[in-house]
Amino acid sequence: MPLNPNSSFTPLIVAFCCNWCSYAGADLAGTSRLNYPAQIKIIKVPCSCRIDPMFVLRAFQKGADGVILCGCHPGDCHYSTGNYYARRRITLFFSMLEYLGIEKERTHLEWVSAAEGNKFASTMRKFTEQIHALGKNERLEDIR
Amino acid sequence: MFKMAKKDIPNMLTLLGESMDVYAPVKKGKLTNFEDFTEGAELDIDTLKTVKSPKDFFLPQVENLFSATSQGKEINIEAKALRDKPFVIFGVRSCDVRAMEILDSVYLSEPVDKFYEARRENGIILSLACNEPGQTCFCTTFNIDPAHPNADGAMWVINDNIYIEARTEKGENLVKLISKFLQEGSKNEIVQSQTAIREKLNKLPYSDLSLDGLEGNQLLDLFDTPQWEELHKTCLACGICTFICPTCQCYDIKDYDTGGEVVRYRCWDSCMYSDFTLMAHGNIRNSQKERFRQRFMHKLVYHPDNNKGEISCVGCGRCVNKCPSSLNIVKVIKSLAVKCNV
Amino acid sequence: MIQKQMQERAKQMLSLGEVTCVLGWKKGDFSTNPQPAVFESEKDLEDLVYDKYCAANLSKYLVELTKKEGKVLVFLKPCDTYSFNQLLKENLIKKERSYIIGIGCEGNMQVDDDMQEIGLLEKCQTCTKTAHMVFDELIGEELTVRQGDDPFEGVLNLEQMSSDERYGFWREELSKCIRCNACRNVCPACNCRKCVFDNNKYDTAQKVNASSFEEQMFHIIRAYHVAGRCTDCGECSRVCPQLIDLHLLNRKFIKDINEFYGEFQAGADTDTPSPLTDFNIDTDPEPGSVHKRG
8 A cells, every 4th residue: 555656665564563452453453444554564472572672673674664563551461561561671772773863753662452453553554654754764774 | 115205195095096996094083994095084104003904805804705596496696706906905014914924824725715815816015114113012023024014015104205115016016006106215214214113122022022832843732731721711702802813814604694685604703702613513612711722722833733833923912902801812922831941 | 009908818818718719900911901810829919910900890700700619709899899789680690609809999091002091991980989889898998089070971962963963973883893792791791691692593693793784783782681780880892992982872771761760770789670670650651752852
């Protein structure tokens, strides 16, 4: 779904989704026939705290233009506290990326529950637009 | 023997840049390293030792060997092109010149390393005498004369002039290219400077460092000496000594999958690392003591044994400066020599 | 001279058998280049030195030394005791196998290529650590002086740059890296048994920066992995052969942690949980809200 028919750039976006909420949220978006861009590639993780910063960097290395992380709303973690740890880690990690001069709009974290198919689809649409406006990721890509 | 004004060097290098790549010691911030000499670069021939040695230009830290792509059932392998453009490295010190000769004995003996050979053939080295040898220098231990450097062309800086002497055909051709900057000079004019350098060398702290006790065939004695236990104790197993060393030459070969193709590349390796000598059955050197011993045995014993007694250290003193734990080859030489003199 | 006192005390403890070896600094070939060393006899201890060039953080060496039977007498400067505490907290060294003599420190000197002193080390210019956090006894602690500069000044300056300038700055700095791993191996917080960058079973193993990405990858991940555990001992910047200001990465994390989760100093004690193994349900900011600051 090219957002801008005049542009040939189709961003590649990797979404890390928690198995217990946002992944189910994506399912719900699908079964509800909601539209969201096809260039979002979802990777399922058991919990948002499973997301290693290295995963995010590797996604960029292999050509992703944006990375979005999704987990259960604070308080709703399947494992009680996983997303609280994730919140701290990701906060610091995003802050570091910004410090290194990587565009802060390239990364995003959103809490999406299993019931929020609508929110999932709209978040993904919005994020894709954002990356689209930003253009290709050049600062973190492996140039080999 | 020719001479030219020191202030003309940047222009001279720019002229050379029209027909070849030019690398020279360039100062960036507080660091001086051999780099591409491009417009605006700050030439720095006063700094004695660059952090990295110029071995990079013949044995780059990383280089691609070939790439493989698949189309259906066909696999296409494309070798990376060999270096075919000439280049000159300006201002290499005597020790680093000798280091290149040591690398030659490894990479140009059978089987010849084609990538290295191509660079060697295209590379022209202009060496520079060391007017102010440093406190950590001990090149004289290896019979290197910093007052009379080898290479394709040798240079001496004396006051506002720089004297150039071509030593090889490559050097002579290079001199022709820059002839408009040159005037005739005489050998006598550099003699005084050479004497001064040699006097300074005699006063350096390591001037009396001797290899006595390391000569002869005593491989096993040295290998088993209890000194290693003592020497390695505070080694942190980083690779700093191997990467700044002008003669360390080991490399590793790795593959990288870019998705569309697989690139095989080689990169410097360090015998200090835990996966050096890691093989299918496991690793033969499992302790830091063994790794530490390997590095120095290679330099002081194995390499000379295989190369007519040529020790693979040039006394540049980089490791003396940089080791985080202040370990270095001088300490090893001193300790081993003591052992053998007893 | 406290060097004399240190020698005497070490000899005494060694002769009484209270310790099996002594970890200190040994006289080097140059007065400006003492070497961290393990002393096992009273005779060896004649070579023990302590002066403004003894910059190495000896805590790191205890990781290997306390694996062996026996007790190590170790001399720690105030900043080194933070690393000791942190290692203790991570169960990497054994308190009962070490005897700490805290020693005073007036700041350590940086040495140039010609072994000449060229002023205080960065870590000492911005020293905030004037007291020993853990010790069995003290020698010359009254010598310790605080040097004064704000450790976060460099981070602040960078934060005020535009994103493009910051990217340019780091590109320039990190491209100098030769991946000698000295920063990693000298770091008391870097003590994984197998570093992810050495692990050939995982395709992140990198021996070299084959692309500009890998330079960033190594340094981001390394700084991130020590976040909340880095005591800001400054060893990484001290040993970097290419003079990369690596402390600017670590201090960014320290600064962020202080701002988001309250003041925290790694190694100040052995009980407070590290900010990254802890959370606060109500007050932790969301990543998005932090982003909006910039």
